[in-house]
Amino acid sequence: MKQRVITAVVALLIFIPLLVVGGNLFSILVVAMGLVGMSEFLTMKRKLLISPEAIIAFMAVACLLVPSNWINFFPNGIFYSGFYFFTLVLLGYTVVSRNRFSFDDVGAIILGAIYSGLGFHYMIYARQESLWMILYAFLITWITDSGAYLIGRQIGRTKLAPHISPNKTWEGSIGGTVSAVIIVGIYLFFKQGVFPYGFLTMLGITVFLSIGAQFGDLIESAFKRHYGVKDSGKILPGHGGILDRFDSILLVLPLMHFVGLI
Structure with a gap:
């Protein structure tokens, strides 16, 4: 630790x-x-x-x-x-x-x-x-991940993808997305002029990107399991590799491009 x-x-x-x-x-x-x-x-x-x-x-x-x-x-x-x-x-x-x-x-x-x-x-x-645009991306990934972990530990029962990531649950997944929508929604409310879409549209995009962040995490878990490794690398002692730390954001950012944010 x-x-x-x-x-x-x-x-x-x-x-x-x-x-x-x-x-x-x-x-x-x-x-x-x-x-x-x-x-x-x-x-x-x-x-x-x-x-x-x-x-x-x-x-x-x-x-x-x-x-x-x-x-x-x-x-x-x-x-x-x-x-x-x-x-x-x-x-x-x-x-x-x-x-x-x-x-x-x-x-x-x-x-x-x-x-x-x-x-x-x-x-x-x-x-x-803009700085606010990249902070939006990081907020989604950080809050989704933290919310899924905390809520999953408390009430998680139903396994989300047991063959890929045994500890993840549907309850945690939904909780992570709800957490992201609430907290990032506050951020969006005060930064509406930064984004090209209206507030409600951005909330919908946030739901989409939060789900994408969780897929990013699962995708990396899938290829690590395929290659039989625990971590993608060792450059960050105690945390694994660069891909371990940025797995969610590496899917969120291209998705932001596809929806016209970058």
Whole structure:
């Protein structure tokens, strides 16, 4: 417990000031977190981080992570052309490696790159939208998670996804979403001018994103169970990896893009 607290305090002392300041400093931090997230995928796949496939994977995810105003080389905003190029290189490497690196490996790595790359990409763009927009995303994930945990411990009886995450319950899940709607609803009431939709529409979007946050948590639990690991990484002592700490927000942020918030 002491280790968890120390790690949390140190991480927050780094993350929160950079979140508030924004700009390139925050973008650099987020790009670094996205690359670490990719390394965690590769490690779960039991790929050496200095192997050819890993180096190509890092280049691919960098194309999704790096803000387009940093390097005006690839077209289409977040360098889709570069990402597609490195995907083709990975496919070609299946031939060069004589199928030691297989088509299934390519699929898993590319999916991991999209998950980590675009998730953290939209964290950068949410902050560029405004501090209040990214705080909205974090509030949903934090309150949903905390509410689900606290309410689930008190009244949770019906298992939500026992084969993926045995401790989660329907009661906790519903409680987490209700908590998010109430508390984030107060935030929205005082910050209505920040968001492009009316108050009631934003409450509906909050319900949708709160459910998405819980799916993000379950998705990460599912692939960790698939790979037979307890944590995605060890970079945060007592907390696991970057993907462990940001699993919910990595789904919430792209969903915010789809509903027109970022």
